[in-house]
Amino acid sequence: xxxxxxxxxxxxxxxxxxxxxxxxxxxxxxxxxxxxxxxxxxxxxxxxxxxxxxxxxxxxxxxxxxxxxxxxxxxxxxxxxxxxxxxxxxxxxxxxxxxxxxxxxxxxxxxxxxxxxxxxxxxxxxxxxxxxxxxxxxxxxxxxxxxxxxxxxxxxxxxxxxxxxxxxxxxxxxxxxxxxxxxxxxxxxxxxxxxxxxxxxxxxxxxxxxxxxxxxxxxxxxxxxxxxxxxxxxxxxxxxxxxxxxx
Amino acid sequence: xxxxxxxxxxxxxxxxxxxxxxxxxxxxxxxxxxxxxxxxxxxxxxxxxxxxxxxxxxxxxxxxxxxxxxxxxxxxxxxxxxxxxxxxxxxxxxxxxxxxxxxxxxxxxxxxxxxxxxxxxxxxxxxxxxxxxxxxxxxxxxxxxxxxxxxxxxxxxxxxxxxxxxxxxxxxxxxxxxxxxxxxxxxxxxxxxxxxxxxxxxxxxxxxxxxxxxxxxxxxxxxxxxxxxxxxxxxxxxxxxxxxxxxxxxxxxxxxxxxxxxxxxxxxxxxxxxxxxxxxxxxxxxxxxxxxxxxxxxxxxxxxxxxxxxxxxxxxxxxxxxxxxxxxxxxxxx
Numbered sequence: 001x002x003x004x005x006x007x008x009x010x011x012x013x014x015x016x017x018x019x020x021x022x023x024x025x026x027x028x029x030x031x032x033x034x035x036x037x038x039x040x041x042x043x044x045x046x047x048x049x050x051x052x053x054x055x056x057x058x059x060x061x062x063x064x065x066x067x068x069x070x071x072x073x074x075x076x077x078x079x080x081x082x083x084x085x086x087x088x089x090x091x092x093x094x095x096x097x098x099x100x101x102x103x104x105x106x107x108x109x110x111x112x113x114x115x116x117x118x119x120x121x122x123x124x125x126x127x128x129x130x131x132x133x134x135x136x137x138x139x140x141x142x143x144x145x146x147x148x149x150x151x152x153x154x155x156x157x158x159x160x161x162x163x164x165x166x167x168x169x170x171x172x173x174x175x176x177x178x179x180x181x182x183x184x185x186x187x188x189x190x191x192x193x194x195x196x197x198x199x200x201x202x203x204x205x206x207x208x209x210x211x212x213x214x215x216x217x218x219x220x221x222x223x224x225x226x227x228x229x230x231x232x233x234x235x236x237x238x239x240x241x242x243x244x245x246x247x
Numbered sequence: 248x249x250x251x252x253x254x255x256x257x258x259x260x261x262x263x264x265x266x267x268x269x270x271x272x273x274x275x276x277x278x279x280x281x282x283x284x285x286x287x288x289x290x291x292x293x294x295x296x297x298x299x300x301x302x303x304x305x306x307x308x309x310x311x312x313x314x315x316x317x318x319x320x321x322x323x324x325x326x327x328x329x330x331x332x333x334x335x336x337x338x339x340x341x342x343x344x345x346x347x348x349x350x351x352x353x354x355x356x357x358x359x360x361x362x363x364x365x366x367x368x369x370x371x372x373x374x375x376x377x378x379x380x381x382x383x384x385x386x387x388x389x390x391x392x393x394x395x396x397x398x399x400x401x402x403x404x405x406x407x408x409x410x411x412x413x414x415x416x417x418x419x420x421x422x423x424x425x426x427x428x429x430x431x432x433x434x435x436x437x438x439x440x441x442x443x444x445x446x447x448x449x450x451x452x453x454x455x456x457x458x459x460x461x462x463x464x465x466x467x468x469x470x471x472x473x474x475x476x477x478x479x480x481x482x483x484x485x486x487x488x489x490x491x492x493x494x495x496x497x498x499x500x501x502x503x504x505x506x507x508x509x510x511x512x513x514x515x516x517x518x519x520x521x522x523x524x525x526x527x528x529x530x531x532x533x534x535x536x537x538x539x540x541x542x543x544x545x546x547x548x549x550x551x552x553x554x555x556x557x558x559x560x561x562x563x564x565x566x567x568x569x570x571x572x573x574x575x576x577x578x579x580x581x
Contacts, residue, residue, distance in 0.1 A: 145330070145332075147328065147330035147331070147332045147334070148333075148334060150297070150328075150332065150335070151326060151328055151330075151331070151332025152294055152332065152345075153297065153321070154297055154326040154328075154332075155321060155322070155325075155326050155345060155346055155395065155396070155407075156319075156320075156321035156322030156323075156324075156346055156349060157318075157345070157349065158318050161349070165334075166334060169336050170335065170336065184546055220366045243336075245335055
């Protein structure tokens with residue numbers, strides 16, 4: 001077990017080292033890709049900078065996930081309050097309908113309104129992110145033992161105090177799980193942003209498709225997968241820090 | 248003093264509480280007794296405004312509770328429920344501190360209060376203060392629940408089947424401990440239960456409820472000896488007289504004057520020799536706060552008409568006679 005953990009840690013460190021070098025050192029990345037794609041003329045895109053695309057991707061994912069978390073949390077809290085409970089069914093159905101739109105369609109639809117670039121990509125990702133966050137917030141809050149919320153009310157905590165001191169802390173684990181799912185999915189979906197020139201690692205993949213250059217596609221996909229892994233690991237560590245309180 | 252004046256609570260067509268009139272004196276422990284769905288819990292929840300009543304009013308010391316802000320009202324009323332409802336992410340100390348903190352007590356006063364309360368409910372502060380609810384047994388959690396309810400020293404305590412979920416042995420211990428605490432603190436307590444034995448053991452008064460109506464409101468001994476109608480009679484059962492014995496304690500009928508030399512103590516076998524019979528200290532002796540039911544049970548078991556009463560140091564302080572137990576029935580039946 002001990003050995004296993006050590007091995008895992010070493011492998012992970014090597015993997016991270018590899019990707020850091022790949023992203024920051026163009027020459028090293030080129031020679032690596034050369035090994036696989038020996039016959040391809042260009043393995044590194046002459047105009048697209050890997051580092052730039054990588055950060056654009058991170059920003060796109062972070063911005064959309066953070067906004068969705070904020071709004072999703074507010075919505076989830078609102079529909080579990082006494083005053084908002086009537087909207088529960090409505091919000092749930094609207095959000096699940098939004099989920100059924102294909103990302104490409106959302107992008108295509110938002111371009112006329114928002115133009116090309118970051119905004120339509122952001123909107124599409126936001127729409128995809130909000131569902132898991134709202135539904136996990138609702139599930140998390142509803143999973144809190146009724147006996148606990150009721151006795152908290154009965155001993156004289158106000159509704160607001162119960163929300164912040166009882167419901168949200170106890171629902172935190174489930175909410176974070178929702179954010180984790182969202183983020184991981186978003187990293188993948190964000191590659192489509194390149195279709196509307198939203199930037200990110202998708203640009204590399206799209207140019208690969210246009211130029212019929214497998215090396216571009218491969219490196220774009222590889223980096224996207226790496227990013228997803230990084231985000232997921234961060235959340236995994238975060239989740240392990242929150243004790244499971246609902247027995 | 249708590250007063251229910253023509254209180255009615257309806258759920259659409261169902262009348263949960265039907266024109267309830269009741270008066271509970273300060274310092275009294277009043278038990279709401281009745282089968283499930285009789286409205287006893289609903290009545291309790293009307294009092295701390297977890298529910299709103301449809302007509303009538305409830306006053307506490309002549310103040311209509313409808314005029315008090317619900318949150319303020321609840322902070323002055325302790326509340327204990329069957330599922331305890333401790334916050335799982337708070338330690339025992341933090342759980343007990345909730346209400347004092349809301350009332351903005353200073354930290355030192357709160358810390359002292361927590362220790363005092365844990366001592367009161369029979370849990371060592373040093374051991375339990377920093378534990379989390381999941382590390383507690385059912386009985387321990389319920390003790391913490393009682394401590395939390397008493398935290399801000401509210402004059403009123405509401406208890407909704409608080410000992411319903413623990414095993415019978417623990418329940419008995421918790422009931423005794425609670426009686427001891429109540430004797431000391433003299434809170435105005437409303438205690439909801441469907442267990443008549445619990446009602447008789449704990450209550451100064453019992454309010455029997457059925458279908459939202461108050462059927463009888465009286466002292467436990469009178470409820471048992473003079474049941475108001477056939478429903479109560481049935482609810483008490485044929486062994487009502489034995490249940491009555493739960494209401495009385497050895498202290499009430501024991502004889503204090505005893506020539507010590509009559510009871511010969513044998514330290515080796517841990518027995519007391521009296522009248523040719525060896526009374527085992529652990530099994531055949533009773534305490535001042537033993538119920539007469541236990542006392543009678545021991546008498547029947549060892550076929551003796553008298554038992555020694557001992558104190559916590561196992562010293563004889565008196566004796567209790569079968570005739571006196573019989574006389575209790577006689578008096579109650581008059």
